[in-house]
Amino acid sequence: MADTGTTRIIVDDVSKVFNIRHTHSLKEWIVAKIKGRREATVDRFRALDHVSFSVDHGEAVALLGLNGSGKSTLLKLISGVMNPDDGEILVQGKIAGLIEVGAGFHPDLTGRENVYLNGAILGMSEEDIAARFDEIVAFSEIEEFIDTEVKFYSSGMFLRLAFAVAVHTDPDVFLVDEILAVGDEPFQKKCLARIRELKESGKALVIVSHDLDMVASLCDRGILLKRGKMIHDGDVHEAVALLRGQ
Amino acid sequence: MNTALTPEAMHRPGGGRGLWDALTNRYLLRLLVHKELRVRYRGSVLGMVWSYVKPAVQFAVFYFAVGVFLQMNRAVPNFALYLFSGIVAINFFNEAFGNATRAVVGNTPLVKKIYLPRQLFPVSSVYVAGVHFVPQLVVLVVGAFVVGWRPGPLQLLAGVAGFAIIAVLALGLGLLFGAINVMVRDAENLVDLIAMVVSWTSPVLYHWNHVAEALGTGPGWVIYHLNPLTPAIELFHWCFWAPTNGVDYVQPPGLPVFAALAGVTALIMLLIGEVVFRRLDGRFAQEL
Numbered sequence: 001m002a003d004t005g006t007t008r009i010i011v012d013d014v015s016k017v018f019n020i021r022h023t024h025s026l027k028e029w030i031v032a033k034i035k036g037r038r039e040a041t042v043d044r045f046r047a048l049d050h051v052s053f054s055v056d057h058g059e060a061v062a063l064l065g066l067n068g069s070g071k072s073t074l075l076k077l078i079s080g081v082m083n084p085d086d087g088e089i090l091v092q093g094k095i096a097g098l099i100e101v102g103a104g105f106h107p108d109l110t111g112r113e114n115v116y117l118n119g120a121i122l123g124m125s126e127e128d129i130a131a132r133f134d135e136i137v138a139f140s141e142i143e144e145f146i147d148t149e150v151k152f153y154s155s156g157m158f159l160r161l162a163f164a165v166a167v168h169t170d171p172d173v174f175l176v177d178e179i180l181a182v183g184d185e186p187f188q189k190k191c192l193a194r195i196r197e198l199k200e201s202g203k204a205l206v207i208v209s210h211d212l213d214m215v216a217s218l219c220d221r222g223i224l225l226k227r228g229k230m231i232h233d234g235d236v237h238e239a240v241a242l243l244r245g246q
Numbered sequence: 247m248n249t250a251l252t253p254e255a256m257h258r259p260g261g262g263r264g265l266w267d268a269l270t271n272r273y274l275l276r277l278l279v280h281k282e283l284r285v286r287y288r289g290s291v292l293g294m295v296w297s298y299v300k301p302a303v304q305f306a307v308f309y310f311a312v313g314v315f316l317q318m319n320r321a322v323p324n325f326a327l328y329l330f331s332g333i334v335a336i337n338f339f340n341e342a343f344g345n346a347t348r349a350v351v352g353n354t355p356l357v358k359k360i361y362l363p364r365q366l367f368p369v370s371s372v373y374v375a376g377v378h379f380v381p382q383l384v385v386l387v388v389g390a391f392v393v394g395w396r397p398g399p400l401q402l403l404a405g406v407a408g409f410a411i412i413a414v415l416a417l418g419l420g421l422l423f424g425a426i427n428v429m430v431r432d433a434e435n436l437v438d439l440i441a442m443v444v445s446w447t448s449p450v451l452y453h454w455n456h457v458a459e460a461l462g463t464g465p466g467w468v469i470y471h472l473n474p475l476t477p478a479i480e481l482f483h484w485c486f487w488a489p490t491n492g493v494d495y496v497q498p499p500g501l502p503v504f505a506a507l508a509g510v511t512a513l514i515m516l517l518i519g520e521v522v523f524r525r526l527d528g529r530f531a532q533e534l
Binding site: 007010018021025026027029076077078079080081082083088089090091092095097100103104106108109113116117120121122125126 | 256257258259260273274277278280281284285288355356357358359360361362430431432528531532533
């Protein structure tokens with residue numbers, strides 16, 4: 001690796017607690033409070049409990065765990081969508097979060113307009129997008145429909161285009177949440193190849209997936225979470241074995 | 247593991263310079279405005295024409311109800327122009343404020359999934375309202391020319407100042423209520439109420455003479471002018487209505503002072519809005 005020794009992500013003793021409120025209406029809240037009903041109470045739920053690790057340049061880390069173990073919350077904290085309640089997260093360089101493919105897409109815009117809008121949302125400049133536009137469209141393989149409104153796309157076409165935009169944003173830190181279930185097998189292979197390429201070019205990758213064999217082949221390191229606590233940080237195969245043994 | 251770490255380059259994800267980032271990211275802002283306009287008129291045959299039709303109907307209704315039936319026509323020369331210059335101002339405020347308040351909740355998928363300065367959403371709403379203001383302004387100017395509009399440079403400047411006061415005020419209130427709206431959806435309803443109150447407490451449908459007759463020009467007059475929209479609309483009247491044929495314009499007492507005060511109020515509102523927005527910003531993703 002060219003620039004070894006550069007830390008891209010530091011997660012330092014991070015905790016996250018969710019307050020689950022049962023109403024979003026002021027009146028309901030006051031009425032419930034007066035009557036002492038459950039809606040007025042706030043349930044607390046600890047999604048992450050003192051988690052610490054760091055990710056280097058060119059490293060691919062798999063975040064593993066059962067549903068509700070805090071994987072997605074951790075990704076959202078790293079991407080900046082949410083803030084930790086305790087501890088600190090630091091990152092270096094540009095982050096792109098594929099928390100969900102196509103979050104910035106709008107069904108009433110054409111594919112072309114969505115590529116520009118989503119590219120800009122993910123932090124690309126107008127020139128960047130224009131320069132990479134053909135590459136993005138070629139990757140998605142939907143050339144003939146690029147000027148059609150996205151609402152007429154099949155779900156596969158939609159995901160392909162969204163994924164194509166995301167992998168062409170050229171971030172330094174790439175966060176991927178369960179998106180490799182995109183499209184048919186040839187397209188999946190292409191996506192995996194692209195992600196390996198990103199990894200080799202020195203990006204830091206954090207990947208959440210339930211496809212254990214796939215992440216084991218893609219990542220070197222695995223972090224296993226259980227109910228918000230980190231119980232393993234090391235070889236990905238060990239992490240997978242631990243998770244399967246649970 | 248932390249060898250050769252360059253701590254100066256490490257930063258917290260998310261937290262940027264808030265409103266400043268939103269205002270300077272002009273490319274993304276332009277795309278968001280474009281998106282909002284496209285989405286607004288999806289499947290609509292008339293499209294942007296609606297932004298002419300609505301104020302035209304509103305104008306016609308008020309003109310007959312207030313001008314003809316309540317006989318404001320006789321009290322105020324060129325009443326149609328007087329009325330319309332107030333209507334476009336109040337419409338701009340109501341649209342900017344209302345849409346900005348709904349902007350964050352309306353962009354829930356983006357707020358939850360991708361980090362970007364969330365101030366972009368209220369700011370783009372105010373921009374969209376500005377785009378809708380343009381055709382109304384064109385109609386207003388044409389109407390003014392018909393009755394011999396000859397504005398001086400100071401009067402044109404007053405029009406721009408009035409617009410700026412309204413834009414800043416609407417953005418400030420929009421940031422404030424938009425952030426609160428994420429926590430309790432009551433903010434939306436409160437906004438409609440505020441919009442109704444300000445349109446009737448500003449001199450849109452009547453002349454300031456009537457207010458002075460009822461309240462005098464003492465403390466009541468001052469309180470009436472604390473509403474920043476009142477001086478803003480009077481600036482519009484001075485710009486578009488005063489320099490036309492047959493108008494014997496008398497400036498409302500203290501207008502320059504009240505206009506300056508309105509500008510300051512709008513800026514303070516913007517500051518409060520931004521501070522509250524930033525405080526609540528970290529909780530948006532989990533509350534939506």
